[in-house]
Amino acid sequence: MNLDILLDDFEAGNITRDEMKSVLRKQTFVDIGCAKIDHNREARTGGPEVVYCAGKTPDQVATIFQSMHAHNGRVLGTRAAPEHAEAVAQVLDVTYDPKSLLLTIGSPAVPALGKIVVVSAGTSDQPVAEEAAGTAEFLGSHVERHYDCGVAGIHRLFSVMDELNSASAIIAVAGMEGALPSVVGGIAVPPVIALPTSVGYGANFQGLAALLTMMNSCAPGIGVVNIDNGFGAGYLAHKINKMAVLNSK
Amino acid sequence: MNLDILLDDFEAGNITRDEMKSVLRKQTFVDIGCAKIDHNREARTGGPEVVYCAGKTPDQVATIFQSMHAHNGRVLGTRAAPEHAEAVAQVLDVTYDPKSLLLTIGSPAVPALGKIVVVSAGTSDQPVAEEAAGTAEFLGSHVERHYDCGVAGIHRLFSVMDELNSASAIIAVAGMEGALPSVVGGIAVPPVIALPTSVGYGANFQGLAALLTMMNSCAPGIGVVNIDNGFGAGYLAHKINKMAVLNSK
Amino acid sequence: MNLDILLDDFEAGNITRDEMKSVLRKQTFVDIGCAKIDHNREARTGGPEVVYCAGKTPDQVATIFQSMHAHNGRVLGTRAAPEHAEAVAQVLDVTYDPKSLLLTIGSPAVPALGKIVVVSAGTSDQPVAEEAAGTAEFLGSHVERHYDCGVAGIHRLFSVMDELNSASAIIAVAGMEGALPSVVGGIAVPPVIALPTSVGYGANFQGLAALLTMMNSCAPGIGVVNIDNGFGAGYLAHKINKMAVLNSK
Amino acid sequence: MNLDILLDDFEAGNITRDEMKSVLRKQTFVDIGCAKIDHNREARTGGPEVVYCAGKTPDQVATIFQSMHAHNGRVLGTRAAPEHAEAVAQVLDVTYDPKSLLLTIGSPAVPALGKIVVVSAGTSDQPVAEEAAGTAEFLGSHVERHYDCGVAGIHRLFSVMDELNSASAIIAVAGMEGALPSVVGGIAVPPVIALPTSVGYGANFQGLAALLTMMNSCAPGIGVVNIDNGFGAGYLAHKINKMAVLNSK
């Protein structure tokens, strides 16, 4: 589809404003060789394209960051190794968090939107929980963290029950047997995003046990994301939070 | 914990109204022998206890329905076989849908709340899609169905893109390779609930292939529920929809 | 090893009473053709040989029951189908419980020994829970049942906390995500036997999800038995209970 | 729940001593930022909170040890790497065993309680067996070790049969095909805790083969813990041993 023709048609009144917007939602990207940057993803899906750094060379990541920064200003990269961070830092002013492996350009929105609660089972789950929290904050949500609330000492969870119920969405992070989201789902009102981590060993199978637990939860109202996918959990929570805060239906 | 003491303390002002509510949220059930009915689950989690009929005898299901009907009026049972329906019908006025296997007492709310879109990949996914849609409708949401929009003929999906974007939450139902939620997640704004079905054969492994596909989606903003868990998807979608419509933060 | 020689040696003082007992512990069985009945298993392991009926013909089960009844009086069969029960009933006075599929000759001991608590997550787990309870009762333990205490309504579990702590051993039965034993392990003193059931569907994989959950429990003090293995759980609980009640070390 | 009110109520006689103890069992922890230390776990479950060091930074482990040491005196850490040991050693007087990876503050109780036998199949299983033995000793049990008694030379096992039968609980440790607990369960009286190790290769799948073997044992009276979970086995054995020695029902 030729953009000139499209614009001509639009000016000539052959296609309406709504049709024009609908077409534009699907059509724009920039080919930079190693990647086709999807600059209009935010318009189309309500969230920006995010750079998954693992498996890319530092040079590729730097090039992609430059293209996205030039277009959008703000950029988010996930699973960035220190060498990715260094490569980008040579050309752009970037912030790197070695715990969550997030690589960002641009400050979080002020004021932040609504509230997301991230509750985690153990101290070892913290890096994944931080990826979730950091992602949601980058996207504009207000995030509250309550860590080390696993079911082996379940009163620690009950002590934050009011906080849980004040959120638009809860992210429940757990490794090992991953029972936390079930318990949260049984006591809290907001939608729960279950985020399994690979913390554990043996028959944990790198997080599979936690994933299956969350999939089979006897408490409803729970959606599960991939093992260690803090990014995905934060992104989904932000979508729900944004829907809750901004929607006027 | 002794309820008398609790109430005495409350009357005496030893505990506040907020503390009282918080305690009550956790405390009430009725033991009917084969089950402990959790009549206050709605107050606690924003959704009622629902009867999972599979693995229960018809008599047990009928007894549980009676207890819940006496307390709440409206009751929802899932995965009900015809013999469950018959047993309940002998004592209560109940509606049974043999396609979705939902067994219900009470009509959906009027007017229904907000909008949830259920989009499915193939005709064979319909029973699971109906369980999702029926659950959300029972809980009070307005639901719009768009079936047979699988990626083998992807223009069928594009034809409903505006409908997708008008929802508070999208349930994307697919068996076989389960690619539909990824594509929906790449073109639509609302949060997406991915619902894998066991439709398929061979290396599909009764829905595992679709489940893994959805777990690994390259498009973010997607939460996954268990294979064939239409109930879970409908329940989560309703929670998000309710949050979007009623929230005033 | 020749029993005559053994006895001669013993009379002649060549082997001591202790050695004699140790040898006898390992040596006696009766070959009835289709099976070698291990009549001394109780002396050797502290529990009788039990008949696993599945996969045996009704005739084989009846023959084995006759041999064991003639030797021990009391007999326990597990996973007995109605046709097994009928075949045995034609030759022996036997009791059959169609829910737990236990087939027994002989009443439970009076008074029963100590206390075992069986706590289960849902009504659908009842047949497996009953196999556990019935096995422990047959072996001589006192058993207390608390069913339908799943974590989706966790206050139902807290309501029986004192009962849990009064037992020598707790059997925690759960299907679906199987989170119950973790929560019990985090709030109760006695050793916990985790008993996963095949209740569930989809990514439950016939109980595998519950099994893995229990294996990976973040609460310690938990031993797991096979999926739906109520017999094994009841047997182990009885062994612990007996150790707790009778031991004089 | 407000502790002041609770104490007021208790002093005022509104709640009894028993209720007071029951509440306190569930209520106390200390939030140190990266963790919520569950100092009352011993009162609640009969065993102290134990620090799982894997996945925590050395600094986090040191901070947690300090908090727990200040409160309880004795502390146990598992799966501690040398760098965890070094970080704690800079602030506390701590003992590190590089074979079992246990990191401890405080000597075992004298005299030790009852008897637990740890029997292992091969020399390569020793680190896991030592984690089990060391855990039980830390908790206060007397432990006897019999290593390298695998079924390929089954007379080695028979040579310790009397020792097996003198214990309150047996921990049977095995990798590869994991047949040892089945054989032990067939010849010994005490409850058996089956502890699979990841020793092996190929279709062993990092201990899964041994785990499945133990799960499916034809000998009853066996509870299984996670692969390489020496800590869990030692903890459970201690609970059974303590029940056997101290119980006066």
Add this chain to the structure above:
Amino acid sequence: MNLDILLDDFEAGNITRDEMKSVLRKQTFVDIGCAKIDHNREARTGGPEVVYCAGKTPDQVATIFQSMHAHNGRVLGTRAAPEHAEAVAQVLDVTYDPKSLLLTIGSPAVPALGKIVVVSAGTSDQPVAEEAAGTAEFLGSHVERHYDCGVAGIHRLFSVMDELNSASAIIAVAGMEGALPSVVGGIAVPPVIALPTSVGYGANFQGLAALLTMMNSCAPGIGVVNIDNGFGAGYLAHKINKMAVLNSK
């Protein structure tokens, strides 16, 4: 390759007797439409082609039996359902054993060759053990059966140790945890063929647990066949037995 040319060449002395035999070993079959009967397999591999009846229609099985009977006289079919047996019985004089599901034409050789011992763990393993024993007998070996010798009562196995050591090959049959071959391999001289059965439930996964156990045996000298593959075990045992009895190297 043209047989006329081949024979001409042979008569003309272009190819030697040895080459002629080698070629013929690879070349002959009869195409009967639904199958290509490999009548010379015995010459080539030392054992006849055997009919796997499962998945074939009764008519196909009957046609194949007729072709093979006409050529070799003796025929063996495995996994034959009653309807296969009936279809063949209408055209040929055939023997059917409903336990092992073997369908045979022709009596076993007299005298039978050497000795194979089939030792099984439980009564429920008998059908598979019988398929193994019957196959070896059909092929010409002398077979001795010792059933119900599982490791839960290991003295039953020791009572037949001399018989085990008198064989050319041992087939050890076991379901559940499948520990029998390991124990046999640790006490007996002859090569051991491990034959896992699907007897069991739960985490047995239809025999997978037993298969993995046997694969990982710590006792060497064990070769494993497929789950429930009595035919394969009997066939391999016969090959070893024949090698042991007839070889003159």
Add this chain to the structure above:
Amino acid sequence: MNLDILLDDFEAGNITRDEMKSVLRKQTFVDIGCAKIDHNREARTGGPEVVYCAGKTPDQVATIFQSMHAHNGRVLGTRAAPEHAEAVAQVLDVTYDPKSLLLTIGSPAVPALGKIVVVSAGTSDQPVAEEAAGTAEFLGSHVERHYDCGVAGIHRLFSVMDELNSASAIIAVAGMEGALPSVVGGIAVPPVIALPTSVGYGANFQGLAALLTMMNSCAPGIGVVNIDNGFGAGYLAHKINKMAVLNSK
């Protein structure tokens, strides 16, 4: 996208003939309620939409067949049960093959195109092989069948080597260990489509063993389809055959 506008634009010369075709390739379907019939799939992908009957009700299949027959004349349904065939036969003149479960309207093309060879390992693989052959014939290819050529009698395969090399594409069908495609790939020139079947038992895992074998073939030039997916193999072979016969690049 509005078709009127599109056509206006085309008439007005705003979009070219090529663009017009490209757009139309993606745009047409008919919504018949339970399904959205993709009548233009043939134009878009070179092959018609085919009805997967499993999981659809007979009525749904009949309705879909009517819609597709009215539009295209010829229709192909796969995995049709007899009740599907009966429902369609009441409204249309249809052919049903109970072996391959194909349900067709319309005769194969005359003359058929090029050549596809279907070679199978055993007689039990025939239903799947026939689904492949029948699909390719329906689509217009000439198909040659060579069944029962498994590697246990590998000379049967070598006897058809010239036929293999005369094809545009070979479909190699095998269950059990699935070694046939590897051997074919090592001796034949055309591209090989490996088609695993679920024939087998035990560690075959319903065809998974054969699938993995084919995936890991040491001979290159092999593409694998799903277990028992004769339709997919026939479809792909036809695409390659058509490319080979008609292409004029």
Add this chain to the structure above:
Amino acid sequence: MNLDILLDDFEAGNITRDEMKSVLRKQTFVDIGCAKIDHNREARTGGPEVVYCAGKTPDQVATIFQSMHAHNGRVLGTRAAPEHAEAVAQVLDVTYDPKSLLLTIGSPAVPALGKIVVVSAGTSDQPVAEEAAGTAEFLGSHVERHYDCGVAGIHRLFSVMDELNSASAIIAVAGMEGALPSVVGGIAVPPVIALPTSVGYGANFQGLAALLTMMNSCAPGIGVVNIDNGFGAGYLAHKINKMAVLNSK
């Protein structure tokens, strides 16, 4: 089979030219100790033997390259580590591509044959895509690359639809959920080779998720190769391309 006799027979007219060629197709290799070089594989299968370098020592690879180079001139090695490249470079003039790990002697054919399109989902899939492209180019095909066209921004794929339809074969490369081939199969005419990569994490299971997705595609006309098997995909695509370009049936 003796080559002298074979040649004598041929000269003497005992075997025809066609038989001679057929025999030679199967007979020639050179034994170089660590390997048996299959120099006639190209004559037999239409593609040369290719060296799989992984698991071979650098010396073995160098020796094999020398033998193959002496016989064919051109040589292709896959999965070559830098040390393999160095060892070969010491004795031969060789080209090494560190991205695709291909090690080659000899330039691609000029002009290249027909057209293969390689389309990939993400930048991280590039090494595997390059192995596919490089293999096909080495074998003589013309290859066109379109990278980073994943379904999260599906318009990027639609922008190359005309290029897809101009190929003889399409290789669709994707990791994560692997949905790309399904979408390509639904919009393009040529046969599609689905190439899953191990890009991803968690429930991706090193590419298994993508593999299963591709196996279960609802769009037909797709053959799948092993995870990360760029070589296999390139080889198969070349076979199809060659068939399309050179065939004259």
Add this chain to the structure above:
Amino acid sequence: MNLDILLDDFEAGNITRDEMKSVLRKQTFVDIGCAKIDHNREARTGGPEVVYCAGKTPDQVATIFQSMHAHNGRVLGTRAAPEHAEAVAQVLDVTYDPKSLLLTIGSPAVPALGKIVVVSAGTSDQPVAEEAAGTAEFLGSHVERHYDCGVAGIHRLFSVMDELNSASAIIAVAGMEGALPSVVGGIAVPPVIALPTSVGYGANFQGLAALLTMMNSCAPGIGVVNIDNGFGAGYLAHKINKMAVLNSK
């Protein structure tokens, strides 16, 4: 059992020579602290105890070697790392083969016994094949090696058919799809030991694909050992070879 008593009894004629031998077969080991050396295993099982070095410390291996060397003279260790070899070399005269990782004291028997053929699929399988060959040679068998005979060039296998048929037992070694044993089983007379290797990648799952292939072989007469278990294959082949050569039944 007390050896003094046993010997007294024997001298006194209380037990016969045969009983004496039978008892001794089961009774002797030496406890060296970290291990219980089973010095009489050869008398009992026809093969010596062999040291599995993986997972043992170099010191433990050296101590075990010394004990075994003092008792038997000859010693075999498997999976020995260089540091194991060095530790043993400091105290004993030992031979280390870095390819097969075998560590041996004592030369092979002269003359070697009978014949075992080791046939492997690819050059990368050589280390595992060498472990098998070296083990059998150490135990006293004559071994013939034929490597790189995989089914992708199947004539390489046919060229050694006469050698295959001259053996008492064949070890067929293969990674990737592992089809070699099936083909060997279809063309050769001796029993076949299938030895899967972990050579491969992707859906090979570290040798699982090859293992399943071999388990499901359509050719009978095949016993399978664990992935990469060259030791087990060599040991079993030696047992069969010895049975074939020495047996005089």
